[in-house]
Amino acid sequence: xxxxxxxxxxxxxxxxxxVVVDNESADGSADAVREVxxxxxxxxxxxxxxxxxxxxxGAEAASGxxxxxxxxxxxxxxxxxxxxxxxxADGRGRVAxxxxxxxxxxxxxxxxxxxxxxxxxxxxxxxxxxxxDWSGWTGYAPIQPGFVSGACLVVARQTFLDLGGFxxxxxxxxxxxxxxxxxxxxxxxxxxxxxxxxxHDYEFEKGPAxxxxxxxxxxxxxxxxxxxxxxxxxxxxxxxxxxxxxxISIAGGWFGQKVRSWAEVIGWLPRLLRERRSIQRERxxxxxxxxxxxxxxxxxxYLGRAGTSRLLQGGLRLYWRAVLALLxxxxx
Numbered sequence: 001x002x003x004x005x006x007x008x009x010x011x012x013x014x015x016x017x018x019v020v021v022d023n024e025s026a027d028g029s030a031d032a033v034r035e036v037x038x039x040x041x042x043x044x045x046x047x048x049x050x051x052x053x054x055x056x057x058g059a060e061a062a063s064g065x066x067x068x069x070x071x072x073x074x075x076x077x078x079x080x081x082x083x084x085x086x087x088x089a090d091g092r093g094r095v096a097x098x099x100x101x102x103x104x105x106x107x108x109x110x111x112x113x114x115x116x117x118x119x120x121x122x123x124x125x126x127x128x129x130x131x132x133d134w135s136g137w138t139g140y141a142p143i144q145p146g147f148v149s150g151a152c153l154v155v156a157r158q159t160f161l162d163l164g165g166f167x168x169x170x171x172x173x174x175x176x177x178x179x180x181x182x183x184x185x186x187x188x189x190x191x192x193x194x195x196x197x198x199x200h201d202y203e204f205e206k207g208p209a210x211x212x213x214x215x216x217x218x219x220x221x222x223x224x225x226x227x228x229x230x231x232x233x234x235x236x237x238x239x240x241x242x243x244x245x246x247x248i249s250i251a252g253g254w255f256g257q258k259v260r261s262w263a264e265v266i267g268w269l270p271r272l273l274r275e276r277r278s279i280q281r282e283r284x285x286x287x288x289x290x291x292x293x294x295x296x297x298x299x300x301x302y303l304g305r306a307g308t309s310r311l312l313q314g315g316l317r318l319y320w321r322a323v324l325a326l327l328x329x330x331x332x
Contacts, residue, residue: 004075005036011081019061021045021054029072051150052166052175059160067160071151073201077106083195084154095188096155096180098148099196102131109133110200113145113192114177116294118234118320119241120218122147122177123300146293147180148190152198159183167220167275169268173210174217181225184293187284211249212257212264219265223272224279227287233323237316288327296320 018040103110111124166175249255296316
């Protein structure tokens, strides 16, 4: 936060609100906000609410038309403030969008829009690619990402509140995926504003517990958001994925976390099914349209050999082609 606040404060306009939620930090963050951003609204939660809970408290306290969620280690680059609002100012029709998020001091891409596999596995699109490869990509990108990254995510405040905000039980990881898919279920479009550049101090490896959150929240997202027809057709692939993850998790030293994720999902099921009914009642697009934004390709740099196996990729594409054909354009 020591580097993120000064860069942000330098670009804010008169009338902009800065809301900082301190999730019971022990590193002096609250004092830093008081010193560097004296005009900010500081919310000291008194507990670690997780990413979603903290963001929700900030959204409730804000009064502006647009919300922009920023990670505390995200440093906005020159021109960010004008660029991040451009999709709204120009009426481009996107419900939520993100900036181009970089890492390592702007040397590589962190995410140029998230990717969601049909098994619910999600990752940062373009992660690790040289930023120079995207030097010609300016303005509002013509592609729609699978999800928009919570590192720099913009959405209308009323839309966010109407959706119920981020799912607080997730605590960490996948909240942005879940929110993005709920927006898509209502017919909303997602986007990336490439001129709104943010550098993110990102590190994928954060210990075995991260896998528990990722796997638990992946299943929670699937249960909550996948339309009935899609959920039925991908169920064989979901069970196959679980079997495949057993030896992978054992080899990676996080099998215990995987078992914990299963137990938590089972314990969550009554609540998840209630939430599912509410979310699906608001659905405005068919299962086929929803599914076409998912990918059959496991080409994340974080997936190791699975991302380079031609046999696996070929099988997944054939399977997904059949699923899309069966879903057609119906609402199932």
